[in-house]
Amino acid sequence: MIDAFLHAAIVMTTPILLAAIGGLVNRIGGIVNIGLESMMLGGALIAVMVSAQTGSAGLAILAALVTGAVLGLLMSLVITRLSANEIIVGLGFSVATAGLVRFFLKSVYGVSGTYNPAGVAMLPPIDIPALHAAPVLGAIVSGQDALTWLAWALVPATAFALRRTRWGLRLRATGAAEATVRAVGLAPLTIRDASTVFAGALAGLAGAHLSIGVVGLFNEGISGGRGFIALAAFYFGRSSPWRTALGALLFGGFDAAQIRLQGHWIPAELLQALPYAIVIAVLTGLGLADRRAERSGRMG
Amino acid sequence: MISALSALALGLAILPAGAAEKPVALIIAQGGLGDQSYNDLAYSGFKKALAQDKLEGKAVESKDVVAQAADILRRASDAGFGLVVDLEYSHGDPLAAVAKDYPDTDYVILNQVKPGANVASILFQEQEGSYLAGALATLVAKDASIKGMSGKPVIGVIGGTKSVGIDKFIVGYIEGARAVDPNVEVKVAYSNNFGDPALGLQMAKAMFDGGANVVYQVAGGTGLGVIQAAKDAGKFAIGVDTDQDGVAPGAVLTSMIKRTDVAVETVMKDYAGHAFPGGKTVTLGLAQNGVGLSPMSHTKDKIPAATLAKVDDLKTKILSGEIKVWNAVDQGYPPFFK
Numbered sequence: 001m002i003d004a005f006l007h008a009a010i011v012m013t014t015p016i017l018l019a020a021i022g023g024l025v026n027r028i029g030g031i032v033n034i035g036l037e038s039m040m041l042g043g044a045l046i047a048v049m050v051s052a053q054t055g056s057a058g059l060a061i062l063a064a065l066v067t068g069a070v071l072g073l074l075m076s077l078v079i080t081r082l083s084a085n086e087i088i089v090g091l092g093f094s095v096a097t098a099g100l101v102r103f104f105l106k107s108v109y110g111v112s113g114t115y116n117p118a119g120v121a122m123l124p125p126i127d128i129p130a131l132h133a134a135p136v137l138g139a140i141v142s143g144q145d146a147l148t149w150l151a152w153a154l155v156p157a158t159a160f161a162l163r164r165t166r167w168g169l170r171l172r173a174t175g176a177a178e179a180t181v182r183a184v185g186l187a188p189l190t191i192r193d194a195s196t197v198f199a200g201a202l203a204g205l206a207g208a209h210l211s212i213g214v215v216g217l218f219n220e221g222i223s224g225g226r227g228f229i230a231l232a233a234f235y236f237g238r239s240s241p242w243r244t245a246l247g248a249l250l251f252g253g254f255d256a257a258q259i260r261l262q263g264h265w266i267p268a269e270l271l272q273a274l275p276y277a278i279v280i281a282v283l284t285g286l287g288l289a290d291r292r293a294e295r296s297g298r299m300g
Numbered sequence: 301m302i303s304a305l306s307a308l309a310l311g312l313a314i315l316p317a318g319a320a321e322k323p324v325a326l327i328i329a330q331g332g333l334g335d336q337s338y339n340d341l342a343y344s345g346f347k348k349a350l351a352q353d354k355l356e357g358k359a360v361e362s363k364d365v366v367a368q369a370a371d372i373l374r375r376a377s378d379a380g381f382g383l384v385v386d387l388e389y390s391h392g393d394p395l396a397a398v399a400k401d402y403p404d405t406d407y408v409i410l411n412q413v414k415p416g417a418n419v420a421s422i423l424f425q426e427q428e429g430s431y432l433a434g435a436l437a438t439l440v441a442k443d444a445s446i447k448g449m450s451g452k453p454v455i456g457v458i459g460g461t462k463s464v465g466i467d468k469f470i471v472g473y474i475e476g477a478r479a480v481d482p483n484v485e486v487k488v489a490y491s492n493n494f495g496d497p498a499l500g501l502q503m504a505k506a507m508f509d510g511g512a513n514v515v516y517q518v519a520g521g522t523g524l525g526v527i528q529a530a531k532d533a534g535k536f537a538i539g540v541d542t543d544q545d546g547v548a549p550g551a552v553l554t555s556m557i558k559r560t561d562v563a564v565e566t567v568m569k570d571y572a573g574h575a576f577p578g579g580k581t582v583t584l585g586l587a588q589n590g591v592g593l594s595p596m597s598h599t600k601d602k603i604p605a606a607t608l609a610k611v612d613d614l615k616t617k618i619l620s621g622e623i624k625v626w627n628a629v630d631q632g633y634p635p636f637f638k
Contacts, residue, residue, distance in 0.1 A: 004509045008502050015498075112335030113495075114521060116547065214498040215528050219521040221495020255499070259506045262489040269462060272492045 003139035013252025015206035019230035022199030029195030030175040034090025037227025038097035039068040043204030044211035048218040052117035064208035072200020116217040322382025324357030329388040345561025353572035369394035425585030427472030429556040434476030441513035456487035456512035460519035500525030555594040
């Protein structure tokens with residue numbers, strides 16, 4: 001029972017974590033990406049289409065990555081080059097993509113909302129025989145797919161890249177002091193665009209995880225607001241990939257938990273609101289702690 | 301939008317005179333024609349009725365069917381349609397308001413009851429079809445000779461949201477399950493979302509892990525994940541609303557079908573025969589063929605004939621009135637499901 005729960009928690013964390021890492025990098029570069037949901041949806045659809053056409057999950061993932069990246073680039077250009085408001089553009093992207101996906105399904109496949117072709121190649125789970133039988137650990141690490149591994153590998157990689165590499169420094173500088181970046185002869189807008197492309201690519205992968213990693217079909221609601229949950233996760237994590245991962249895990253874990261707790265003693269409605277309530281509580285706690293630290297810093 | 305509506309008005313002008321009744325409009329709901337589901341099913345009944353009852357009429361599709369509710373209804377009424385059948389659930393209140401202004405036009409709304417002498421409300425007895433689904437699920441779960449079944453009376457149901465409209469299905473399902481085995485365990489969960497198959501898959505997986513053999517989905521797009529989970533686990537799902545047996549052939553035990561085509565056909569026939577049930581609520585259950593189980597074309601061979609006969613027997617008892625299935629919408633919640 002606990003094994004099944006842990007496994008499900010990791011599975012449900014993956015799309016949130018992928019998108020949240022992208023969103024985190026994007027935010028450090030200076031854009032709060034509200035459009036992650038749209039890139040996730042686009043990636044999910046393309047992954048199913050390519051997977052059914054070619055029978056290759058690898059190509060499907062690649063296509064989802066590119067789709068997310070292209071959507072990210074489009075959104076970024078509107079924000080950086082046309083100086084549009086990032087919130088409005090991000091929301092607009094989410095709404096417009098949902099509409100376009102619906103239109104596309106209707107006009108190309110003649111279906112409404114759901115695309116369930118035959119022959120979708122699923123992303124294979126990676127079994128680790130040595131650990132498979134191990135309690136707890138086996139359930140967590142064995143039988144997860146490549147995108148889950150990628151998501152977790154990105155956590156230390158992103159932390160390292162942001163802190164220790166030239167690219168990380170440039171990205172942080174672009175977000176924090178655009179004029180300085182410009183003064184040293186770099187192009188902050190291009191760096192910012194690159195961070196949105198990265199976020200888009202990861203959100204596209206998150207979509208592919210849902211469509212060909214979990215269910216094997218596409219539905220217009222498949223992203224299920226996870227792009228916005230990712231937003232909450234990277235806000236929760238502020239600039240730390242580790243804390244962002246913790247936020248994503250919190251959401252994924254609660255989703256997996258509420259499924260299993262339902263029907264026992266807690267009302268379903270309450271359970272479903274719980275992750276959000278906890279995030280508000282934690283954010284409030286963090287805010288208060290920050291303020292206290294600031295105050296004591298001033299006194300000291 | 302405007303052009304579509306003026307086309308609608310023009311369309312009326314070219315309708316041939318001489319038809320016995322004023323023409324019929326069928327307002328298509330969200331999802332539109334081609335949804336292979338609700339709208340298409342209703343439309344097929346509409347076309348059949350047009351031919352059978354020698355009526356004129358047309359389907360009205362609109363891009364913004366929810367926001368333009370009153371506008372669409374008024375235009376259709378102004379265009380001279382004698383009967384407006386509205387498939388869109390969110391049109392309930394606007395329809396009741398518009399109907400007041402057009403006493404000479406008849407209106408039909410589905411899945412809800414709205415007032416007005418010229419308004420007919422159609423309700424489905426989903427609990428009756430769900431009762432049969434619950435009975436079948438339990439009998440199949442207890443039969444270890446059927447591949448994948450544990451032989452224990454453990455089944456599940458996943459609803460899209462915790463509401464009385466969904467619980468109507470769930471209560472019927474549980475009642476049917478208890479009718480064949482009072483010790484049955486029915487796991488109940490709500491996805492709080494009608495469009496998230498990944499969530500539906502995880503929820504169903506948790507139920508199958510917990511020993512459920514058959515899981516009934518009443519959760520729209522989320523339910524597609526339930527069907528997928530059944531396929532993965534080698535268990536059964538039960539589909540809803542339309543015949544979903546073909547979504548994953550062999551993994552969908554049956555589907556609890558709501559015959560919107562029968563609903564539209566019935567009410568149009570009444571209209572053509574000058575017996576429009578204005579101001580009344582028409583309930584379509586097993587007896588009217590308004591709800592029922594799918595033909596089970598992919599699973600029938602796997603199920604012992606005695607099991608199918610038992611379910612048929614329950615159906616006969618419902619038809620004869622010997623069994624009255626609990627209707628959570630009218631009767632509130634039963635003692636066995638709080």
